[in-house]
Amino acid sequence: MAKDSSSSGDDDIDWNTDDDLEVEKMILLKSSVKPRAVTPTSSSSPTETTPDLVQMGSSDQTFATLVEMGYSMDMIARAIKENGPNADASVIIETVLKYSSESEAGSSKSKAIDYFLAMGFDEEKVIKAIHEHGEDNMELIGNALISSAEEEERLPTVKEENLPVVKEGKLPEVKEENDIDWSDSDEEMNYCDLLFSDDEIDPDSPDKFRSLVKMGFSKLEASLALERCGDKVSVEELADFIWAAQLARSFDEFHADPEEKKPRHDAKKRRIDSRRKPSSSTAEEKVRLPNPMIGFGLPNEPGLITHRSLPATALRPPFFYYENVALAPKGVWETISRHLFDVEPEFVDSKYICAAARKRGYVHNLPINNRFQIQPPPKYTISDAFPLSKKWWPTWDKRTKLNCVVTVYGSAKLTKRIREALEPHIGEPPAHVRKYVIDQCRRWNLVWVGPNKTAPLEPDEMENLLGFPKNHTRGGGVSRTVRLKSLGNSFQVDTVAYHLSALKPLFPNGINVLSLFTGIGGAEVALHRLQIPMKVVVSVEISEVNRTILKDFWKQTEQKGLLIEYADVEEMTNDTIEDLMKKYGGFDLVIGGSPCNNLAGGNRVTRSGLDGDHSILFFEYCRILEVVRETTARMRR
DNA sequence: AGGATGATGACCCATAAT
């Protein structure tokens, strides 16, 4: 199996070298403000920029700052609009703060906002409508929003601005030969385009400014610090200022809880605490599992979040999507997050999407607005997913959701034992029998298939629960055991597809995918069901059975694109990756879930954490992603 | 030889109880 790759997997990883480097890297990763043109002169060649860029004024810098502070684009845009494009930065910030406090005041109001945001309305308009009609009158707010949306239908120019449009044709060729568009809106596109270019420091900059940039802070941060603190303070003090601001920001972002707004002073206290030991490399910020475990929000669940700010290092192509079990040993997710540019993991339990639980963490840099669910949505309860079982389901079995689909399953003998426990009793069995049966049903994830008869899930039932087409893993002389193992190790397709759906408007002409630890192709099935054309899929999967399953899927669904399969991540040398990228024009998405054997709770023997023989391959994911990032950057130059 | 079966805890979190 994958063991053969672990022998050499510890040397070419460059982040466990020495402590100083580690600390330095932490600081770099922590600097979450994106670099951006500071002086208007940097956009002085109109022929090489989009018209939007030419219009950049002082408000743009404020815009960037506020985005970094976690305020919504809509809110900021509105503030700038209200005060005029040349308004003083402090005025705009004040306005945004005012909006922000308005929207945060009172739980009923934020619930109203959440409600309408979940319906797909713009945050800006929702806030405005609530402001105009009062927070309690939901009907009036709804009507106002609907009529304003209808109005926009009649004004296509306005509407277009809000749509995620790929604008490859409009961009001058010096900028893009690639069809990646990271934008969700016009504002953000300019913002991100600047992010990916413009790395050199203006030689005329003041010394302190240059020092700060050399220390790893962005130019925006540096200029902001100089502006706020004046140029009389020392570089160290300026660095402290930026560092404190970063901590405060990351705190606010990390603990933004739509359910419960914490009082201001509470947050301030924590800020000071976390500031006390900023450089200690052992001070790992604890990753907390959310309850309910719905990540940034799910369809049909309240509390949808449509905006987050990612650390600047994460905001570089390609898109990446990493998955693993949520209930890993302590410290594992902190390590994973740290090695993936400090991106906060999105923890989702698939029981909020389908009829079976699946608690997983996802680290990715995908946009999180405009997500949608693939159709048809999966059956949501056991009784809907297993209609035939309804007849036999005893009233005292209160389960509505199944437990996680794993790689082992109940035996036929267990079914017999349960039957024998139940048969002597007519009607409802006594409490101790009920407890025994329920415990076994939960433990082995059994469903009722006859009178007094429970059974483990069949492979095709698992396929269904996990969002795969029927018979996806069937055929090729694959035994039942192997089939179940492959399925137990897979993605829940609807969950992953919901996250990947944000890519659909960005890649209308198709996508190039590097799929690591592909398994039975959960990512590929998700993209297929999203109808995102796969131009090239380079897949790495150790199991021959799984590779065959993916090949069969590729044939059966008549994919137009190219499927290239590798067996071992060790084959994906840096040169191989570079060659593949040059040949096929780079990768738009690097997706995969690395082995969980050594992390999973079910493992009683070798649950040794990320350093375990298999799970250590996580670092191969990191290595490969890093190569793709660097090669992408080189190819863009 | 390959598939099926049963025995094998530990860690983590949530909640209740103290």
Add this chain to the structure above:
DNA sequence: ATTATGGGTCATCATCCT
């Protein structure tokens, strides 16, 4: 605030069976 309890988990291994 601290302790007790309960439930859940992309698993592994030796051994048995066909």
